[in-house]
Amino acid sequence: MKKNLKFDIxxxxxxxxxxxxxxSLGKDILHKAYxxxxxxxxxxxxxxIVDYYLANGSKTKWCDVYNAITISKIMASRYFxxxxxxxIDLVSIAMYESSFNPLKKGRHGExxxxxxxxxxxxxxxxxxxxDLRKNTDxxxxxxxxxxxxxxxxxxxxxxxxxYNGFVVxxxxxxxxxxxxxIRHRRIIETLESKEVLK
Numbered sequence: 001m002k003k004n005l006k007f008d009i010x011x012x013x014x015x016x017x018x019x020x021x022x023x024s025l026g027k028d029i030l031h032k033a034y035x036x037x038x039x040x041x042x043x044x045x046x047x048x049i050v051d052y053y054l055a056n057g058s059k060t061k062w063c064d065v066y067n068a069i070t071i072s073k074i075m076a077s078r079y080f081x082x083x084x085x086x087x088i089d090l091v092s093i094a095m096y097e098s099s100f101n102p103l104k105k106g107r108h109g110e111x112x113x114x115x116x117x118x119x120x121x122x123x124x125x126x127x128x129x130x131d132l133r134k135n136t137d138x139x140x141x142x143x144x145x146x147x148x149x150x151x152x153x154x155x156x157x158x159x160x161x162x163y164n165g166f167v168v169x170x171x172x173x174x175x176x177x178x179x180x181x182i183r184h185r186r187i188i189e190t191l192e193s194k195e196v197l198k
Contacts, residue, residue, distance in 0.1 A: 050065055
């Protein structure tokens with residue numbers, strides 16, 4: 001009886017140990033597969049965006065576009081877990097605002113790939129210790145701005161317009177920024193879905 005009990009205990013310990021290894025191995029494999037798939041998708045999309053720029057007579061660096069895509073995916077999931085804004089929103093803003101140029105400086109003091117306005121980041125950057133010269137921090141600040149603006153405005157559209165400055169003409173929000181944002185978003189969605197641009 002004692003012998004069988006001892007054997008059962010040893011078997012149970014070994015069984016749990018093996019299960020733990022297999023579970024960990026499974027998680028690692030799944031995580032690696034997801035990461036590799038994600039990297040591949042971002043890489044392909046970055047290449048298509050660069051090709052789009054070349055086809056339209058301008059240039060952008062693949063590494064900058066790739067960084068914008070991967071950072072946007074991370075920041076969108078971190079700051080907008082409920083999907084208020086997605087990574088294509090963030091990539092579209094970077095494309096429209098700076099053509100993915102991390103060194104761009106705006107005439108009103110905007111800085112970086114997402115061209116965050118000084119009126120939006122003064123104080124917040126110091127409090128959060130964000131360095132807006134870094135792409136990751138620049139995107140994080142863009143997300144913080146969008147979150148704050150979304151508390152002030154009643155729609156995704158008006159929040160996007162407010163990101164660049166909520167200009168009102170004849171009692172209505174200025175539509176020019178929205179139209180350009182949507183145009184850039186559709187370009188990215190088209191390139192991502194492998195459809196042929198017209």
